[in-house]
Amino acid sequence: MAYSDKVIDHYENPRNVGALDKADPSVGTGMVGAPACGDVMKLQIKVSASGVIEDARFKTYGCGSAIASSSLVTEWVKGKTLDEAMAIRNTQIAEELALPPVKIHCSILAEDAIKAAVEDYRKKHGDTTAGHPVESSQQQAA
Amino acid sequence: MQLPVYLDYSATTPVDPRVVDAMVPWLGQRFGNPASRSHAYGWDAEQAVEQAREHVAALVGCDVRELVWTSGATESINLAIKGAASFYKDKGKHLITVKTEHKATLDTMRELEREGFEVTYLDVQENGLLDLEQFAQALRKDTVLASVMLVNNEIGVIQDIAALGRMCRDRGVLFHVDSAQATGKVAIDLASLPVDLMSFSAHKTYGPKGVGALYVRRKPRVRIDAQIHGGGHERGMRSGTLPTHQIVGMGEAFRIARAEMATENDRIRMLRDRLHRGIVALEEVYINGDMDQRVPHNLNASFNYVEGESLIMAVKDLAVSSGSACTSASLEPSYVLRALGRSDELAHSSIRFSVGRFTTEEDVDFAIALLKDKVGRLREMSPLWEMVKEGIDLNTVQWSAH
Numbered sequence: 285m286a287y288s289d290k291v292i293d294h295y296e297n298p299r300n301v302g303a304l305d306k307a308d309p310s311v312g313t314g315m316v317g318a319p320a321c322g323d324v325m326k327l328q329i330k331v332s333a334s335g336v337i338e339d340a341r342f343k344t345y346g347c348g349s350a351i352a353s354s355s356l357v358t359e360w361v362k363g364k365t366l367d368e369a370m371a372i373r374n375t376q377i378a379e380e381l382a383l384p385p386v387k388i389h390c391s392i393l394a395e396d397a398i399k400a401a402v403e404d405y406r407k408k409h410g411d412t413t414a415g416h417p418v419e420s421s422q423q424q425a426a
Numbered sequence: 427m428q429l430p431v432y433l434d435y436s437a438t439t440p441v442d443p444r445v446v447d448a449m450v451p452w453l454g455q456r457f458g459n460p461a462s463r464s465h466a467y468g469w470d471a472e473q474a475v476e477q478a479r480e481h482v483a484a485l486v487g488c489d490v491r492e493l494v495w496t497s498g499a500t501e502s503i504n505l506a507i508k509g510a511a512s513f514y515k516d517k518g519k520h521l522i523t524v525k526t527e528h529k530a531t532l533d534t535m536r537e538l539e540r541e542g543f544e545v546t547y548l549d550v551q552e553n554g555l556l557d558l559e560q561f562a563q564a565l566r567k568d569t570v571l572a573s574v575m576l577v578n579n580e581i582g583v584i585q586d587i588a589a590l591g592r593m594c595r596d597r598g599v600l601f602h603v604d605s606a607q608a609t610g611k612v613a614i615d616l617a618s619l620p621v622d623l624m625s626f627s628a629h630k631t632y633g634p635k636g637v638g639a640l641y642v643r644r645k646p647r648v649r650i651d652a653q654i655h656g657g658g659h660e661r662g663m664r665s666g667t668l669p670t671h672q673i674v675g676m677g678e679a680f681r682i683a684r685a686e687m688a689t690e691n692d693r694i695r696m697l698r699d700r701l702h703r704g705i706v707a708l709e710e711v712y713i714n715g716d717m718d719q720r721v722p723h724n725l726n727a728s729f730n731y732v733e734g735e736s737l738i739m740a741v742k743d744l745a746v747s748s749g750s751a752c753t754s755a756s757l758e759p760s761y762v763l764r765a766l767g768r769s770d771e772l773a774h775s776s777i778r779f780s781v782g783r784f785t786t787e788e789d790v791d792f793a794i795a796l797l798k799d800k801v802g803r804l805r806e807m808s809p810l811w812e813m814v815k816e817g818i819d820l821n822t823v824q825w826s827a828h
Contacts (some may be wrong), residue, residue, distance in 0.1 A: 287739075295739060301807050318825030319771045319810060322733055326809035343809040347735035351807065 287348055288382035294352035299359050302341045304328040312405025316396045323350045323390065327397035329361060329369070331405055337361045337369055342397075349387040353377050353394035366402050430745045431789045435630075435723060435782030436579055436607060437747060441675065442632040442783070448678040449634065452671035460668045461659060471670045478677025482626070482639055485680040486605075487615035494640045494660045495673055499606035500530040502625035502640035503573075505664065506602045507534045509650025510571050510623065511543060514600070518568030522546045522599075524556060524575070524585075525765040531573050531604055552767050553716035554583040562593050571600040576614070577607040580747075580762040580778055581715030582724025584612055591620030600648060606630055606638075610683030611691065611721040616641060622648045628672070632783060633679030637672035640664075690783060695722035697781045697790050704794030708801055710814075714763055714776060725779040728763075729797075731811040732804045734774035740800035744793055747778040 287295070303326075306313045310331050317324040323346035330339040340358040344351045356377060361369045377383075377391035432440075441449075452474060460475045462468025479490045496502045511521060523535050525547050535545045546564050551557055556574065565572070572594055574585050587603055594601040602623040605614060610631045616624065624641040628634055642648050642663065656665040702725055705711055710730035729737060738748045759773035768776075779793070805811040810820060 295736070298807065303812065315809060316826055319820065320769075320825070322735075322770075322774055324809050324825070326812075343807055343812060345731065345808040345810045346733050348739045350733075351736060 290381050291352040294355040295348040298355040300341050304341050312401040314397045314400025317393050325354050325393050325397045327401045329401045349390040353390045357394045430743045432745045433779045434745045436780035438629050439632045445675050445678045449671045449675040452674050475673050478673045481677035481681040485684045487617045492641050492644050494663045496638045498638040499625045499627035502638050503530040504534050505653050506623040510600050512651040513649045514570045518570050519543045520566050520569045522564050522572040524548045526550050526762045554581050565597045569599045573602040575604040577721050579607050581726045582721045583715045584719045595620045610687050628676035631679050631683050634672050634675040637676045691722050698722050701790045723780050728772040728776040729801050731808050732775050
């Protein structure tokens, strides 16, 4: 598999690896994927009182493209409002990283991770207007 | 030390420099066709081919008249299975093989299924070995042939060929053995083994690619229908001008293997065991395949909670094989490891290490240090590892499949 330079850069020097306190009310946690499929992404966002994502962390079990996709979205969501973050599309991620067709699912997973993290945050704050309910990591891991 | 460190001797081996030296003259001034009976160029080449045949026969304990040159193990396997199935089709149309065989065998069997044969694909036990009782029960009155590999290419386990062969012989079933991964690693004595057909390759034993041989027993005589026609070379079983330089290379490689295998295997076992100790010192590492009934060259390990493709990417300074076929764009885990009952995750995170003639202690120590560093780094990045460390049983988690 020939990876693009950007994928290799994110894989070798992943941005924002780590964890935030998932019990913190200002933190939203999203976990998507399944070990049997070869990818699990956990994305966490820390949201300021004004509704702006001020920090993000990820942990990913997956191939180089999955690690790069999640690393990239932690950079992209920082400084964005929740609605702006929700507007990030997998096609933008795939284009930025020049993912080959067989790796497009990694970018879809990264988009899903953003949505899951935002919805977890909104759920914590009693906001159910975010659309269809998506199970967040807390429910899944319970 | 040359990077990447080569630990993939089961994929192929470098041609031993002594083998290269033996081959070169047959590409240059000694270019004759071994089938030319009317002049010295031909006689010279024929003599070289026959001497090579003696070297191969000596390593595996057979008569020179029982060996047919081919282009490699894949052709040998095709010729053995299709050739015997075709010749004996009036006896029956049932064949037996094992789920962990090489694709050369499995794809050949699939082709014969399309031609109307019925094939039984036997499971293996968790250690990769066949259950002898299960094998015995699979043998039927209309079974023509059973095919089992001596040494598995992925996990290195050694099947009990002598016992399997005796069962076949008692029931009048032909027995083919794929020995591509076995020559120079385990002793083979066809004079005493109840085996009817055996396939060999040169390039897994420090010979050149593109040449192999098929053993066809003479007493009791085994017949096969040729699959390639044109000229009647190799007693009609495999036509085509013999590649003298390739054959000389295989002969020299097998001569060296016979002379050196005892001391070489001791050294290789020491290296493999050193690698084994270094790897199992990491947490959550699982060895695939039986550790006793195994060639000393092979180690196949799964690194739990690390995804296979990223692991391969992380260890790019090691030339190893992944149990995960992600790299070939089919996201299928190894069918061999699945047949052992390994989960998809463990099958995906497996690496086959195979050491060989030119592997050094320094190579092995480099591999251990690199794996320790990279597996640690990937686990730090893994949400699964984090959950396991928090005491969460991953089997109870409801994952969102995608």
